[in-house]
Amino acid sequence: xxxxxxxxxxxxxxxxxxxxxxxxxxxxxxxxxxxxxxxxxxxxxxxxxxxxxxxxxxxxxxxxxxxxxxxxxxxxxxxxxxxxxxxxxxxxxxxxxxxxxxxxxxxxxxxxxxxxxxxxxxxxxxxxxxxxxxxxxxxxxxxxxxxxxxxxxxxxxxxxxxxxxxxxxxxxxxxxxxxxxxxxxxxxxxxxxxxxxxxxxxxxxxxxxxxxxxxxxxxxxxxxxxxxxxxxxxxxxxxxxxxxxxxxxxxxxx
Numbered sequence: 001x002x003x004x005x006x007x008x009x010x011x012x013x014x015x016x017x018x019x020x021x022x023x024x025x026x027x028x029x030x031x032x033x034x035x036x037x038x039x040x041x042x043x044x045x046x047x048x049x050x051x052x053x054x055x056x057x058x059x060x061x062x063x064x065x066x067x068x069x070x071x072x073x074x075x076x077x078x079x080x081x082x083x084x085x086x087x088x089x090x091x092x093x094x095x096x097x098x099x100x101x102x103x104x105x106x107x108x109x110x111x112x113x114x115x116x117x118x119x120x121x122x123x124x125x126x127x128x129x130x131x132x133x134x135x136x137x138x139x140x141x142x143x144x145x146x147x148x149x150x151x152x153x154x155x156x157x158x159x160x161x162x163x164x165x166x167x168x169x170x171x172x173x174x175x176x177x178x179x180x181x182x183x184x185x186x187x188x189x190x191x192x193x194x195x196x197x198x199x200x201x202x203x204x205x206x207x208x209x210x211x212x213x214x215x216x217x218x219x220x221x222x223x224x225x226x227x228x229x230x231x232x233x234x235x236x237x238x239x240x241x242x243x244x245x246x247x248x249x250x251x252x253x254x
Contacts, residue, residue, distance in 0.1 A: 002114060002201045003029045003030060003113050003114055003199075003200075003201070004025075004027060004028045004029050004030075004198065004199070004200045004201075005028065005029065005030050005031075005032060005113055005198070005199040005200075006021070006022075006025050006028035006030070006031045006032070006196065006198060007032050007033075007034070007158060007177070007179045007196060007197040007198070007199060008021070008031065008032070008033040008034070008056075008179055008182055008196050009033060009034035009035060009036065009061075009122075009158075009159075009160030009161075009178065009179045009180070009181065009182070010034075010035070010036040010061070010160050010161070010163055010180070010181035010182060010183060010184075011033065011036065011037050011041070011047050011181075011182040011183055012036055012037075012038065012039055012040040012041040012063065012181070012182070012183040012184065013037070013038055013039065013040065013041020013042055013043050013044040013046075013047055013086075013090060013183070014041045014042075014043070014047070014182055014183035014184075014194075014216060015043040015046035015047050015050055016043075016211050016212055016213070016215055016216065017182045017183055017194035017211045018047060018050055018182055018194075019050070019211075020194055020209050020210070020211035020212070021182065021194055021196050021209055021211075022054075024207075024209050025196075025198060025207075028198070030057070030113070031051075031054055031055070031056035031057065032056065032057045032058075032109070032111075032120055032158065033051065033056050033057070033058040033059070033160075034059055034061070034120055034121070034122055034158050034159060034160030034161075034178075034179065035058065035059045035060055035061025035062075035063075035064060035105075035121075035122035035160050035161070036061030036062065036063045036064060036122065036160060036161070037051065037058065037061070037064055037102070038063055038064050038067040038087075038090050038094075038102070039063035039064075039066060039067055039086055039087045039090055040063070040086045040087075040183070040184070040233075040236065040237075040240075041086065041090070041183055041216065042086075042089070042215065042216045042219040042220075043093070043215075043216075044067070044090040044093055044094060044098070045093045045094055045095075045098055048094075048098045048101055048102070052101065057109055057111070057120075058105055059105055059106055059107060059108065059109050059120055059121055059122055060102065060105035060106065060107055060122065061122040061123075061160060061161065062122060062123065062161065063087075064102045064105065066087060067087055067090055067091065067094070067099075067102065068099055068102050068103055070087050070088065070091055071091045071094065071099050072099070076088040076091040076092070077091075077092075081227065081228040082227075082228065082229075082230055082231070083230060084223075084228050084229045084230060084233075085229070085230055085233050086229075086233055086237075089219075089223075089229075107121060107122075108120070108121045108144050109121070110144065110145055113199070113202075114199075114201055114202040115154060115202065116154040116155070116156055116202055117145075117149070117150075117153060117154065117155045117156070118155075118156050118157070118158060119140075119141060119144045119145060119155075119156075119157045119158070120157070120158040120159075121144065121157075121158075121159065122159070122160050122161050123159060123160065123161035123162075124140070124159055124161075128161065128162050130159070130162065130168065130176075131157070131168065131170070131176050133170070134170050134171065134174065137157070137170055137174060137176065140157065141155065141157065144157075149174075152173065153173065154173040154174075154202070155173065155174050156174075156175055156176065156177060157175075157176040157177075158176070158177055158178070158179070159176060159177075159178050160178065160179070160181075161178075162178060162186075163180060163181040163184070163185055163186050163189075164178055164180060164186070165178065165179065165180030165181075165195045165197075165206055165208070166178050166180075166206075167197075167204055167206065177197060177204060179195060179196045179197040180195030180196065180197075180206075180208070181194075181195055182194045182195065182196065183240065184236075184239075184240035184241075185240075187239070187246065187247040187248075190245075191208070192210070192213065192240075193208040193209060193210050193211070194208060194209050194210075194211050195207070195208045196208070196209075213240075213241040213242075216237070216240075216241040217237070217241040217242050220234060220237035220238065220241060220242070221254070223237075224251060224252075224254060225254055231251065232248075234251055235247055235248050235249060235251060238251065238252070
């Protein structure tokens with residue numbers, strides 16, 4: 001059976017970008033997400049609801065783990081002015097049901113589609129490293145799947161975390177891919193579009209789509225007016241959802 005797979009990652013509470021992607025790719029047979037549903041975005045509960053309603057296969061990301069940790073410490077309920085972060089905002093939007101959903105996400109997911117074997121996990125290492133050679137690929141593959149890869153069989157690893165939209169070819173039938181971020185870029189990338197990958201009948205396509213950033217921007221502006229969110233968190237939002245030239249531009253005066 002030929003399948004169309006929608007590959008997502010690093011949604012970070014940005015349900016409007018997610019919906020814009022789905023409007024383009026709603027004929028997808030299966031949705032896979034390489035983690036980070038939460039933090040640095042305004043609508044984490046809507047993102048989790050969307051993933052559940054669309055029966056997406058999701059692995060846990062480092063920001064999801066961070067959200068769980070902050071939520072369970074409960075100190076987020078009394079964070080002082082200028083110390084308030086997006087993760088605290090997210091905790092205020094989530095309940096036990098959503099936290100339990102995040103806690104039950106696997107670290108690694110293995111699956112097959114159209115004759116290709118896949119491993120999906122959020123990140124390669126504890127930093128922002130990537131697989132550079134076949135030896136690294138084979139060692140990672142064997143650890144993730146508990147078995148060596150079959151010679152000549154098409155194999156792919158899906159990572160998130162780096163927010164870099166790419167397909168890294170290591171051999172005729174071996175590669176790793178990163179769908180980029182549904183929500184935002186690294187500071188050196190001014191692109192404002194939502195990134196993702198479609199795999200249709202085994203063929204991979206790097207894609208991106210524009211979306212309405214106004215709702216996320218409006219939430220950031222409200223925090224700017226109130227004066228209680230950490231400055232660097234607001235600067236990030238002005239870059240991701242507004243028109244700031246860098247992620248450390250001075251905050252606008254309202």
